[in-house]
Structure formats: C-alpha cells, structure tokens
Amino acid sequence: MLKLEGVSTEYGGVPMLRNVSMEIERGELVCLLGSNGAGKTTTMKSILRLIPLVEGVISFEGKSLKEWKTHQVVDAGINVVPEGRRLFPQMTVLENLKVGAFSEINEEEVSKRLDAVFKLFPRLKERLQQLAGTLSGGEQGMVAIGRGMMGKPKILLLDEPSLGLSPILVEEFIKTIKRINDEGTTILLIEQNAKKALSIASKGYVLQKGEIVVKGNRSELFQSDVIQKAYLRG
Ligand SMILES: Nc1ncnc2c1ncn2[C@@H]1O[C@H](COP(=O)(O)OP(=O)(O)OP(=O)(O)O)[C@@H](O)[C@H]1O
Numbered sequence: 608m609l610k611l612e613g614v615s616t617e618y619g620g621v622p623m624l625r626n627v628s629m630e631i632e633r634g635e636l637v638c639l640l641g642s643n644g645a646g647k648t649t650t651m652k653s654i655l656r657l658i659p660l661v662e663g664v665i666s667f668e669g670k671s672l673k674e675w676k677t678h679q680v681v682d683a684g685i686n687v688v689p690e691g692r693r694l695f696p697q698m699t700v701l702e703n704l705k706v707g708a709f710s711e712i713n714e715e716e717v718s719k720r721l722d723a724v725f726k727l728f729p730r731l732k733e734r735l736q737q738l739a740g741t742l743s744g745g746e747q748g749m750v751a752i753g754r755g756m757m758g759k760p761k762i763l764l765l766d767e768p769s770l771g772l773s774p775i776l777v778e779e780f781i782k783t784i785k786r787i788n789d790e791g792t793t794i795l796l797i798e799q800n801a802k803k804a805l806s807i808a809s810k811g812y813v814l815q816k817g818e819i820v821v822k823g824n825r826s827e828l829f830q831s832d833v834i835q836k837a838y839l840r841g
C-alpha cells in the first residue's frame with residue numbers, strides 16, 4: 608500500500624535519510640523504531656511531501672508521490688498524527704476534531720465520524736466545548752488521534768502519540784491504536800518504546816542515523832542485537 612524505495616533526504620546539504628526502504632501492506636500495523644534524532648519524523652515528513660527527496664521513490668497504492676503536494680497526499684487517504692500533537696489551543700475540542708474532516712462537506716458523514724471517535728475516546732464527548740489548550744496531555748493526545756481519524760484515512764501515520772504520558776495511559780493508547788487497526792485502518796506507528804510498539808505491530812523497522820539497520824517481524828526484531836541492546840535491556 609505504502610512503499611519507500613531507496614529514499615534519501617538532506618537538510619541544507621547535510622544527508623539525513625540514506626537509502627531507506629520500507630513497505631506497509633494494506634491492513635498492517637507496522638512500527639518504525641529509533642532513538643532521538645534517528646530520522647523517524649523526517650521519514651514521515653518525506654511521505655507527506657513536506658521535504659524533498661534527493662533520491663528514491665515513495666509510492667502509495669502503486670502511484671509515485673513525487674509530483675504530489677501535501678494536500679494531495681492527505682486527500683489520497685494518508686493522514687498523520689504529528690509529533691507534539693499540534694492542536695489549535697484556542698479552538699475547542701469539537702473544532703479541532705472537525706479540522707480533520709475539512710474536506711468532507713456532508714454533515715451527516717462528519718457526525719458519523721465524530722461518533723466513531725467518541726467510541727474510541729468516550730472522554731472527549733464530555734469535553735467538546737473545552738479549549739484544546741486547557742486539556743491534559745492525555746486528552747490532547749486523544750484529540751490528536753481523533754482528528755487524524757476524522758479524515759477517514761486509509762493509512763494513519765502516528766508520530767510518537769504517547770510521548771510523555773503515564774504508563775497507564777500509554778497502555779490505553781497502545782490498545783486504542785490496535786483497535787483502530789483491527790477496525791480496518793492501516794497504521795505506521797513511530798515509537799521509541801520498542802516493547803510497547805512491538806506488542807501490537809506485526810513487523811517493524813529500526814532507524815539509526817538515517818539508515819534502516821534492522822527490519823523484520825515481531826520475533827525477529829525482539830531477537831535482534833540492536834533492539835536488545837538499545838531498547839529492551841536496562
Ligand atoms: N529542518 C531541519 N533542518 C536541519 N536539520 C534537521 C531539520 N529537521 C530535522 N533535522 C535533523 O535531522 C535529524 C533527524 O531528525 P528527526 O526529527 O527525523 O528525528 P526523530 O527520529 O524523529 O527524533 P525524535 O525521536 O527526537 O523525534 C536530527 O539530527 C535533526 O536535528
């Protein structure tokens with residue numbers, strides 16, 4: 608469904624991603640692991656056409672995204688829950704959620720999608736008129752994922768959605784992400800917590816300094832030296 612082949616990028620002439628290849632099949636939940644500065648967000652930005660490719664091809668449903676603008680990527684069904692959530696703090700929860708469905712003019716469809724979001728996060732329903740900037744971190748995370756789902760994506764890219772949350776909330780988010788996938792949305796989950804991500808992903812990739820150093824299914828990743836050393840021990 609979404610394929611990166613030999614993707615390289617740079618920031619101001621400095622190479623960042625080098626020869627990154629990944630493949631996400633329809634219905635899959637794939638995780639992209641790596642420590643701070645490894646290039647995870649850069650990978651997401653290249654998929655969204657926010658930064659130019661130096662080399663390589665990114666394709667979605669068989670079509671190259673090379674000439675596409677970011678809004679065309681989103682219209683094609685690739686939605687994102689960005690790093691740091693990026694809500695509009697002065698807008699209400701409801702307004703923030705509706706931003707995610709901006710291209711849908713049918714009100715009935717919009718309220719259907721809202722209901723689906725409330726099923727995932729019942730707590731949001733009680734806070735629709737609250738300003739997003741006054742929500743707790745966990746609630747803001749819920750709005751961010753909810754907003755991503757309001758676009759009815761074919762694939763949802765989540766950039767560290769549970770960063771900074773308490774262990775109990777992280778657990779809840781992981782379950783919800785699994786549920787979104789079970790209900791039919793393909794997912795690319797960017798995480799630093801390998802254990803948590805691999806508890807729900809069918810396969811994954813590990814980025815280090817802009818390169819994929821390990822890839823494989825859950826058990827292959829668990830057994831790999833990189834994961835063992837960097838993430839699971841100590
Ligand atoms: N606009 C930019 N200009 C120059 N360098 C950048 C830019 N954006 C990112 N970088 C650099 O590229 C590298 C990869 O950044 P990226 O945001 O992709 O990392 P990440 O894996 O998402 O890390 P984190 O887990 O901390 O979010 C970092 O060294 C970062 O400083």
Ligand SMILES: [Mg+2]
Nearest residue numbers: 647648649690
């Ligand atoms: Mg990042």
